[in-house]
Amino acid sequence: xxxxxxxxxxxxxxxxxxxxxxxxxxxxxxxxxxxxxxxxxxxxxxxxxxxxxxxxxxxxxxxxxxxxxxxxxxxxxxxxxxxxxxxxxxxxxxxxxxxxxxxxxxxxxxxxxxxxxxxxxxxxxxxxxxxxxxxxxxxxxxxxxxxxxxxxxxxxxxxxxxxxxxxxxxxxxxxxxxxxxxxxxxxxxxxxxxxxxxxxxxxxxxxxxxxxxxxxxxxx
Numbered sequence: 001x002x003x004x005x006x007x008x009x010x011x012x013x014x015x016x017x018x019x020x021x022x023x024x025x026x027x028x029x030x031x032x033x034x035x036x037x038x039x040x041x042x043x044x045x046x047x048x049x050x051x052x053x054x055x056x057x058x059x060x061x062x063x064x065x066x067x068x069x070x071x072x073x074x075x076x077x078x079x080x081x082x083x084x085x086x087x088x089x090x091x092x093x094x095x096x097x098x099x100x101x102x103x104x105x106x107x108x109x110x111x112x113x114x115x116x117x118x119x120x121x122x123x124x125x126x127x128x129x130x131x132x133x134x135x136x137x138x139x140x141x142x143x144x145x146x147x148x149x150x151x152x153x154x155x156x157x158x159x160x161x162x163x164x165x166x167x168x169x170x171x172x173x174x175x176x177x178x179x180x181x182x183x184x185x186x187x188x189x190x191x192x193x194x195x196x197x198x199x200x201x202x203x204x205x206x207x208x209x210x211x212x213x214x215x216x217x218x219x220x
């Protein structure tokens with residue numbers, strides 16, 4: 001999937017001759033807080049609602065504004081994850097898309113990106129979730145996938161997050177099954193810390209209780 005495949009047909013563009021008031025009207029009409037400014041097919045910058053509201057000459061052509069320095073964009077041939085990163089980091093309602101010569105191609109909305117994530121990360125398919133807490137030096141996705149496969153559980157998606165406060169890695173696994181007792185038990189046997197489980201909790205808690213009793217017995 002490329003960024004150009006996610007371009008929305010409903011995001012209007014501003015021209016340098018449009019006034020600040022027209023920019024505000026288009027933003028309100030389309031429920032957006034930013035709009036791309038395009039001149040002769042080239043991407044000039046992203047006009048933000050707050051900048052226009054703070055402008056002393058909203059009746060003037062926006063091309064004369066002193067706030068046209070903001071130019072976030074992604075390449076049309078890039079991956080949507082890059083667009084998602086920029087949208088998140090810069091709190092964008094739209095992400096402008098350009099080619100290598102800075103020709104404006106279109107824009108991706110935040111809703112488009114959320115839909116992409118839901119449809120391509122396994123979030124919209126049935127299954128359970130396991131969250132592991134791992135020391136960075138012990139992280140091995142190959143081993144984790146092997147343990148899942150040994151219990152006939154398939155990982156449909158995964159997300160990795162490093163807790164800056166503890167230095168621990170938190171791995172979220174989306175699986176194709178909700179009966180996760182067996183695979184959770186396998187993780188425990190191999191020394192993995194289970195932070196949370198979203199699935200059939202009853203079977204997991206019952207197996208964990210029996211496992212801990214066994215470990216206590218062995219250590220006596």
